[in-house]
Amino acid sequence: MSDKVSTGALEAIGLEHHFGVKTVLRGLSFTVEPGQIYALLGGNGAGKSTTLSVFLGLVRPTAGQARVCGHDVAVDPRAARSRLAYVPENVALYEHLSARENIDYFLSIAGSEQRSPANLDEALEAVGLAREAWEKRVGGFSKGMRQKVAIALAIARRVPVLLLDEPTSGLDPRATGDFNRLLDTARGRGVATLMVTHDLLSAAEIADRIGFLAQGRLEEELAATGPERFDVRALHQRYARAGEAP
Structure with missing residues (x-):
């Protein structure tokens, strides 16, 4: 495993996780930079919740590393946890x-x-x-x-890091727009945000990068370009190719 210095606020490096004989994460790697919003899209069972659990220190990966501001969650969970905030689907x-x-x-x-x-x-x-x-x-x-x-x-x-679990689930279009403006505020403050979601339209509106997760594997990753950011029709096609059409 390389020890090179990274500027990533949040890093998944070759993450793998097994529940018994079932493989939930398969070599998952991505980086979220400060001031960036990364949307991880995938259907039920794709591995989104397990990914969050690894970063929260609730699940120990079978292989690979999850880093928060350079701190390996498995090695120094307290340092990693102190640098992030987690917003679940239903806020308690x-x-x-x-x-x-x-x-x-x-x-x-x-x-x-x-x-x-x-x-x-x-x-x-x-x-x-x-x-x-x-x-x-x-x-x-x-x-x-x-x-x-x-x-x-x-x-x-x-x-410096924000983790979001299905943040727009149950929100109407106006509330979703309000929420995306919240994320834009956090982005302007340099916060690195990872949101796991089914909501392709919301992700297309606010994310800087989108990763398509299927069966624990990152099938494709796209970066926003130009004033339109993402082509929603193309996103639907990529989502379908990953086997997770909404």
């Missing part, structure tokens, strides 16, 4: 606390030094959560509003 917050209180609480248990009122205000403003919602209990928040709180927490923590 304390229902009886306000948006502001949730962020402050999670910062406190993480031992963060970023708990100043000014930092919390900056993070909530950055994600576009209406100011009148800051002090409201999150129990009545929509999925889109809860995602804003989760990403505000990531911004407040000043982490």
Whole structure:
């Protein structure tokens, strides 16, 4: 395994994982640079969730490395985990606390030094959560509003890496557009984002690179080019060729 220095904020290097006799990841390699959004597309069973689990330190790869800002997750999980934020498909917050209180609480248990009122205000403003919602209990928040709180927490923590699991699932087109604008804000702050998704259209709109995952293998990888970024029809064809037509 090469020890050369890499600028990648997030790196999969020859990742393999087996559950018994089943191979879930097959030599998976990709890199997400700072200020870049990488969409990993694939159907159910393609290996997307396992990929996230490896980066979160929940699953140890059979072979290969998962690195977060140069830290091998299997070797130094605490250093790797401290440099990323994870937004699951369904964001878990304390229902009886306000948006502001949730962020402050999670910062406190993480031992963060970023708990100043000014930092919390900056993070909530950055994600576009209406100011009148800051002090409201999150129990009545929509999925889109809860995602804003989760990403505000990531911004407040000043982490360089963001992991997203099916972030646009269940969102209507307007909420999806709002969410993509959140990701653009994070990108402008230099955050490296990995999103695993079925949502080809959302990925085409916001991603800088798209990888097609099928049966644990990266079948193809494309980079955005020109003002149109991606040809959606061509993406559908590539998705179908990977055996994962939506």
